[in-house]
Amino acid sequence: MQIRDLTSANIGAATSLWVRAGLTRPWNPPELDLQRALDGGTSTVLGAFDNDRLIGTVMVGHDGHRGWVYYLAVDESQRGTGLGRQLMSTAEDWLRKHGAVKVQLMVRSTNETVLGFYEHLGYEAAEVQVRSKRLT
Ligand SMILES: CC(C)(COP(=O)(O)OP(=O)(O)OC[C@H]1O[C@@H](n2cnc3c(N)ncnc32)[C@H](O)[C@@H]1OP(=O)(O)O)[C@@H](O)C(=O)NCCC(=O)NCCS
Incomplete structure (x- = not known):
């Protein structure tokens, strides 16, 4: 097993994995998210x-x-x-290497089963509430 940055060639396999894992929503094409993360200077997708x-x-x-x-x-x-x-450990190492001092994540309220996993890895509930608004 090897963990490395994805490339555009992996978009089909990655989005198929995300669909199977229940992470996608019909109004948000995951391949665009993926390509943007690969193109950006402050982001990547590890596979x-x-x-x-x-x-x-x-x-x-x-x-x-x-x-x-x-x-x-x-x-x-x-x-x-x-x-x-x-x-998660590889993602944290990537962030440290890029100077980030804190790591955060959002969990959909319909995906409560994963909260135990994050808690087990040391992720605590934060005293914040997220608000969002669609711009398109
Ligand atoms: C969440 C997910 C990535 C976990 O991956 P995984 O490879 O099964 O997890 P691991 O085997 O690395 O588990 C790591 C540890 O967490 C524990 N753990 C896993 N799921 C847990 C849960 N739901 N509650 C509590 N502990 C959990 C494991 O027992 C293990 O403990 P150990 O390392 O002390 O032995 C996987 O279940 C998944 O792909 N889920 C669907 C997609 C998803 O919901 N992603 C998160 C979106 S916010």
């Missing part, structure tokens, strides 16, 4: 490969101070083997 098969991903980026993690997904056949932990 775990078993030979050439994509078995996990995590998107990571920063605003100069805080780092953010998105699209953490492990192929169902590989869950429970430590890969999710390894992807």
